[in-house]
Amino acid sequence: MASCTRKDNVSVNVNLTTTSLLSRFLVLFIVSSIASASHFTGGIALDDAKTRKNGLFPEILRDEAVARLKELGKVTDAEGYLERTFLSPASARAGDLIRSWMEEAGLRTWVDQIGNIHGRVEGMNASAEALLIGSHLDTVIDAGIYDGALGIICAVSALKVLKSTGKLGKLSRPVEVIAFSDEEGVRFQSTFLGSAAISGILPITALQISDRSGVTVQNVLKENSFEATKESLLQIKYDPQSVWGYIEVHIEQGPVLESLGLPLGVVKGIAGQTRLKVTVRGSQGHAGTVPMSMRQDPMAASAELIVLLESLCKHPENFISYDGHCNGFTAESLVCTVGEISTWPSASNVIPGEVNFTVDLRAIDDMARESVLFELANQIYQTCDRRSVSCVIERKHDAEAVICDPGLSLQLKSAAYSAMKIMVSEIQDEAPVLMSGAGHDAMAMSHLTKVGMLFVRCRGGISHSPAEHVLDDDVWAAGLALLAFLEMHL
Numbered sequence: 421m422a423s424c425t426r427k428d429n430v431s432v433n434v435n436l437t438t439t440s441l442l443s444r445f446l447v448l449f450i451v452s453s454i455a456s457a458s459h460f461t462g463g464i465a466l467d468d469a470k471t472r473k474n475g476l477f478p479e480i481l482r483d484e485a486v487a488r489l490k491e492l493g494k495v496t497d498a499e500g501y502l503e504r505t506f507l508s509p510a511s512a513r514a515g516d517l518i519r520s521w522m523e524e525a526g527l528r529t530w531v532d533q534i535g536n537i538h539g540r541v542e543g544m545n546a547s548a549e550a551l552l553i554g555s556h557l558d559t560v561i562d563a564g565i566y567d568g569a570l571g572i573i574c575a576v577s578a579l580k581v582l583k584s585t586g587k588l589g590k591l592s593r594p595v596e597v598i599a600f601s602d603e604e605g606v607r608f609q610s611t612f613l614g615s616a617a618i619s620g621i622l623p624i625t626a627l628q629i630s631d632r633s634g635v636t637v638q639n640v641l642k643e644n645s646f647e648a649t650k651e652s653l654l655q656i657k658y659d660p661q662s663v664w665g666y667i668e669v670h671i672e673q674g675p676v677l678e679s680l681g682l683p684l685g686v687v688k689g690i691a692g693q694t695r696l697k698v699t700v701r702g703s704q705g706h707a708g709t710v711p712m713s714m715r716q717d718p719m720a721a722s723a724e725l726i727v728l729l730e731s732l733c734k735h736p737e738n739f740i741s742y743d744g745h746c747n748g749f750t751a752e753s754l755v756c757t758v759g760e761i762s763t764w765p766s767a768s769n770v771i772p773g774e775v776n777f778t779v780d781l782r783a784i785d786d787m788a789r790e791s792v793l794f795e796l797a798n799q800i801y802q803t804c805d806r807r808s809v810s811c812v813i814e815r816k817h818d819a820e821a822v823i824c825d826p827g828l829s830l831q832l833k834s835a836a837y838s839a840m841k842i843m844v845s846e847i848q849d850e851a852p853v854l855m856s857g858a859g860h861d862a863m864a865m866s867h868l869t870k871v872g873m874l875f876v877r878c879r880g881g882i883s884h885s886p887a888e889h890v891l892d893d894d895v896w897a898a899g900l901a902l903l904a905f906l907e908m909h910l
């Protein structure tokens with residue numbers, strides 16, 4: 421369970437360090453830009469801004485990266501929409517394509533025994549701990565082209581720029597890009613097969629998980645000529661001593677960056693999550709004959725409970741008196757959703773006998789999540805008593821929050837800021853810091869090493885849909901930020 425200190429670590433005062441790192445970046449951009457240093461002084465004319473931008477590899481970081489996203493977006497198992505599941509034929513073709521791009525960027529490539537694609541450059545010191553950069557190559561069904569692919573392609577493009585400027589061999593530590601084979605978990609309902617194997621948290625029993633048609637992970641691995649034994653699985657795991665950290669660029673999948681008008685943000689953590697199933701039982705009866713005062717209606721009770729949940733998560737401070745243990749209650753990231761409801765017998769002229777609904781509750785602060793759950797359970801039982809219905813709450817799933825490494829986040833923050841300074845004229849003092857409500861490979865990788873993430877703005881906050889969209893210039897900004905981050909490791 422997270423402690424308050426763990427949370428507080430993230431909100432370290434960044435101003436001083438950001439400024440000093442930032443001045444390093446400005447120097448870097450002045451050097452790498454064709455434009456003269458005078459462009460950084462005072463009001464920049466549009467033409468000057470254009471010239472300056474042109475020195476920043478738009479052909480690799482924007483045009484080619486976008487073309488590759490579109491090309492990868494056509495590699496699908498389905499007809500007419502994008503679908504690439506774990507080790508499917510399309511995933512294998514996508515893997516080959518990514519491998520060829522990695523090699524072109526000067527990386528040595530290989531495929532591990534669970535289908536992850538690796539591309540690595542050793543840099544100056546082959547025995548130094550490696551920086552890993554990754555995201556996933558699988559997709560959901562009827563997916564967009566940016567989720568997962570963006571993080572892989574931006575990383576390869578940034579390294580390609582380093583190759584073109586002759587700096588690829590001058591990195592102070594090895595840098596490895598990993599395209600994970602399974603994050604969405606569409607086929608086997610088990611997310612993170614690829615990154616969990618690398619971080620060593622994938623249980624051997626995962627080999628026996630089967631899909632809907634009874635084919636196991638082991639079968640699929642064997643079909644694809646992987647060994648699929650206990651030993652081969654264990655060999656995928658990285659030694660924590662050999663790794664310095666993990667970073668991931670990913671679309672935000674939410675509307676915050678768009679509402680701020682900024683292309684990039686730094687992720688402070690990935691929310692912890694609890695899933696509940698609530699069963700409410702009353703007395704089933706005739707809609708016409710049972711007087712209102714004599715009903716035990718589980719539907720009306722559920723409606724009250726759902727609205728109660730909403731108020732609790734909107735204004736937890738009205739319900740929860742904290743014990744003074746932490747410096748205030750961190751509920752800014754608290755989100756609660758009832759997404760599924762079923763009733764029995766579900767007829768218009770029958771007072772239902774039973775209603776089930778789910779609750780999905782997420783927060784960056786594990787203690788806040790626990791106290792909201794505790795309060796929610798209290799309120800549910802009280803309401804059910806008052807309404808004379810019986811309520812059962814089952815806890816179906818729990819995942820702890822992952823807090824991104826403060827040092828890595830600080831570096832990513834400066835890198836994002838330096839990229840945005842070029843792309844967006846009105847940016848003020850810092851890159852925004854966001855919480856991730858969705859899970860990512862970084863969650864699994866946090867069991868191996870420190871992690872950091874950058875979010876990229878996407879249109880309308882939409883993802884897991886063909887309507888998913890990232891502006892070409894935002895792809896560029898993400899590439900520039902990664903480049904700036906890599907330049908810190910020269």
Ligand SMILES: *[C@@H]1O[C@H](CO)[C@@H](O)[C@H](O)[C@H]1NC(C)=O
Nearest residue numbers: 544545546547548549592593
């Ligand atoms: C290379 O990295 C290793 C491991 O971090 C370190 O012990 C060694 O001093 C480094 N060598 C140089 C030349 O920096």
Ligand SMILES: *[C@@H]1O[C@H](CO)[C@@H](O)[C@H](O)[C@H]1NC(C)=O
Nearest residue numbers: 697699762763764774775776
């Ligand atoms: C509610 O869930 C229980 C099991 O948890 C199940 O037996 C029952 O059929 C469900 N009822 C409805 C209305 O879906």
Ligand SMILES: [Zn+2]
Nearest residue numbers: 567568603670
């Ligand atoms: Zn994703």
